[in-house]
Amino acid sequence: xxxxxxxxxxxxxxxxxxxxxxxxxxxxxxxxxxxxxxxxxxxxxxxxxxxxxxxxxxxxxxxxxxxxxxxxxxxxxxxxxxxxxxxxxxxxxxxxxxxxxxxxxxxxxxxxxxxxxxxxxxxxxxxxxxxxxxxxxxxxxxxxxxxxxxxxxxxxxxxxxxxxxxxxxxxxxxxxxxxxxxxxxxxxxxxxxxxxxxxxxxxxxxxxxxxxxxxxxxxxxxxxxxxxxxxxxxxxxxxxxxxxxxxxxxxxxxxxxxxxxxxxxxxxxxxxxxxxxxxxxxxxxxxxxxxxxxxxxxxxxxxxxxxxxxxxxxxxxxxxxxxxxxxxxxxxxxxxxxxxxxxxxxxxxxxxxxxxxxxxxxxxxxxxxxxx
Amino acid sequence: xxxxxxxxxxxxxxxxxxxxxxxxxxxxxxxxxxxxxxxxxxxxxxxxxxxxxxxxxxxxxxxxxxxxxxxxxxxxxxxxxxxxxxxxxxxxxxxxxxxxxxxxxxxxxxxxxxxxxxxxxxxxxxxxxxxxxxxxxxxxxxxxxxxxxxxxxxxxxxxxxxxxxxxxxxxxxxxxxxxxxxxxxxxxxxxxxxxxxxxxxxxxxxxxxxxxxxxxxxxxxxxxxxxxxxxxxxxxxxxxxxxxxxxxxxxxxxxxx
Numbered sequence: 001x002x003x004x005x006x007x008x009x010x011x012x013x014x015x016x017x018x019x020x021x022x023x024x025x026x027x028x029x030x031x032x033x034x035x036x037x038x039x040x041x042x043x044x045x046x047x048x049x050x051x052x053x054x055x056x057x058x059x060x061x062x063x064x065x066x067x068x069x070x071x072x073x074x075x076x077x078x079x080x081x082x083x084x085x086x087x088x089x090x091x092x093x094x095x096x097x098x099x100x101x102x103x104x105x106x107x108x109x110x111x112x113x114x115x116x117x118x119x120x121x122x123x124x125x126x127x128x129x130x131x132x133x134x135x136x137x138x139x140x141x142x143x144x145x146x147x148x149x150x151x152x153x154x155x156x157x158x159x160x161x162x163x164x165x166x167x168x169x170x171x172x173x174x175x176x177x178x179x180x181x182x183x184x185x186x187x188x189x190x191x192x193x194x195x196x197x198x199x200x201x202x203x204x205x206x207x208x209x210x211x212x213x214x215x216x217x218x219x220x221x222x223x224x225x226x227x228x229x230x231x232x233x234x235x236x237x238x239x240x241x242x243x244x245x246x247x248x249x250x251x252x253x254x255x256x257x258x259x260x261x262x263x264x265x266x267x268x269x270x271x272x273x274x275x276x277x278x279x280x281x282x283x284x285x286x287x288x289x290x291x292x293x294x295x296x297x298x299x300x301x302x303x304x305x306x307x308x309x310x311x312x313x314x315x316x317x318x319x320x321x322x323x324x325x326x327x328x329x330x331x332x333x334x335x336x337x338x339x340x341x342x343x344x345x346x347x348x349x350x351x352x353x354x355x356x357x358x359x360x361x362x363x364x365x366x367x368x369x370x371x372x
Numbered sequence: 373x374x375x376x377x378x379x380x381x382x383x384x385x386x387x388x389x390x391x392x393x394x395x396x397x398x399x400x401x402x403x404x405x406x407x408x409x410x411x412x413x414x415x416x417x418x419x420x421x422x423x424x425x426x427x428x429x430x431x432x433x434x435x436x437x438x439x440x441x442x443x444x445x446x447x448x449x450x451x452x453x454x455x456x457x458x459x460x461x462x463x464x465x466x467x468x469x470x471x472x473x474x475x476x477x478x479x480x481x482x483x484x485x486x487x488x489x490x491x492x493x494x495x496x497x498x499x500x501x502x503x504x505x506x507x508x509x510x511x512x513x514x515x516x517x518x519x520x521x522x523x524x525x526x527x528x529x530x531x532x533x534x535x536x537x538x539x540x541x542x543x544x545x546x547x548x549x550x551x552x553x554x555x556x557x558x559x560x561x562x563x564x565x566x567x568x569x570x571x572x573x574x575x576x577x578x579x580x581x582x583x584x585x586x587x588x589x590x591x592x593x594x595x596x597x598x599x600x601x602x603x604x605x606x607x608x609x610x611x612x613x614x615x616x617x618x619x620x621x622x623x624x625x626x627x628x629x
Contacts, residue, residue, distance in 0.1 A: 073395020254475040367422040
């Protein structure tokens with residue numbers, strides 16, 4: 001059974017009724033299961049995401065912190081994103097790189113990729129996340145393969161956040177040296193997915209949903225997924241993302257699974273996010289996920305403010321991006337008139353973020369992986 | 373009591389507490405922890421070593437007097453483990469190698485089959501091989517035949533602090549193994565370390581519990597004392613030990629007189 005079947009099963013589930021029916025005693029029961037090391041089931045995740053659990057955030061936080069220390073230690077991994085092309089044929093209504101947005105597109109040459117890589121390496125970063133829009137004609141496999149081979153000279157771990165590929169293309173990527181894959185479903189609600197992805201290849205919900213499964217089969221050793229908070233109802237989306245992560249963990253025991261919590265702040269494409277995620281719900285989602293999956297990686301990007309990021313270190317986060325530039329060539333090449341995919345809220349340097357991590361009592365980890 | 377040394381390969385050690393470099397709030401806590409605990413062997417994941425990182429390089433935080441035990445964390449197959457071991461030796465990390473081959477990211481349980489294969493290859497190449505395994509007496513014998521320097525059965529899943537969940541299995545290994553037995557993984561408290569040593573383990577490896585404590589030096593010292601206490605209790609042959617060899621027949625011996 002693929003995760004698509006799981007999504008369909010939950011379409012007949014009344015989330016609102018379940019969430020409203022949760023009593024404080026139910027939350028306590030789920031928390032007791034954490035203490036007695038009983039594996040949490042999907043109804044525990046729902047319970048911990050419920051309104052009733054909002055009154056248990058401090059106790060959830062303390063348990064989440066303890067589990068995170070136990071499984072990840074007092075460490076925070078660091079990485080940086082590198083945008084190599086913003087050509088995109090999709091029409092995601094919420095995205096700054098939308099096909100219909102009239103800005104000048106940029107793509108790095110292989111020489112420019114090397115220049116960017118050297119600049120990011122000098123910042124101390126050893127784990128890189130490489131991003132493109134969805135325009136396979138502009139960024140064919142040969143280009144991506146050559147890019148990865150250049151990046152291998154600088155970085156010990158290479159993660160990709162590009163467009164969904166088939167298994168054989170992903171095999172080309174892993175053979176070239178990429179080891180991690182990031183793909184966000186954006187929104188698990190199929191109806192909303194259709195509304196916000198009116199055209200382009202991305203309109204195919206099922207193909208995107210099953211991307212992590214194709215990636216795992218092609219040999220990626222780490223998989224990062226998530227929902228873009230702001231599109232669907234946050235508590236339902238948080239459940240589906242967590243459930244998806246658990247599904248992957250169980251189906252692919254040799255893959256490390258992580259979740260991100262990208263949330264919409266302002267929409268460059270002009271639509272107002274209907275389901276804005278509050279800081280409080282953000283934290284509740286993180287904590288519920290951590291208690292549900294003790295070994296889950298949780299990534300926090302520079303979309304979040306410095307003050308908020310400083311707090312999240314203690315709440316189960318395991319990886320931070322730092323010193324990020326979200327436009328093509330933003331580190332060294334500086335081509336003219338580029339557009340950022342999202343506004344960076346935490347503009348601190350890698351050194352400043354590391355200092356903050358150390359001051360919080362954690363070790364910043366620059367290198368945690370290498371394929372030998 | 374004569375000097376009670378732990379022998380691994382051609383080296384001897386007076387401390388029977390092995391430690392690890394992962395999960396510390398700061399790398400600067402590692403050296404003081406080693407001093408406080410007296411640990412003479414420390415494991416380090418080669419995948420986390422960055423020779424290009426200057427002071428960020430974890431190896432800079434380990435005193436020369438301590439024996440490095442590089443591990444193959446991240447390896448999914450025997451082949452990968454062998455490659456990592458060779459790179460570790462090339463990188464100047466010495467001949468000791470802890471084999472970790474793991475394909476289960478949920479509980480980090482080792483693959484005994486691949487671990488055995490890697491051990492056989494690396495032992496032939498002159499490595500002092502310490503394989504991390506699920507407790508299994510047959511595999512322990514095969515590791516001995518394959519040239520391992522010790523066997524490292526897990527007490528319970530890595531980082532779980534659950535103690536000796538595998539106690540009965542480990543006891544069988546201690547009874548039958550011709551190799552030193554180093555209980556690795558899952559030891560969360562000094563009392564559990566003492567228990568393993570009382571049972572007759574030759575050493576224990578403790579990382580998470582020390583690294584994530586509020587005071588790693590103090591925790592390291594506490595574990596060291598527990599290990600010593602457990603070892604002394606083992607030598608003193610406290611009641612309840614001799615499971616197989618019962619020396620006399622206290623109730624019916626008179627019948628033979």
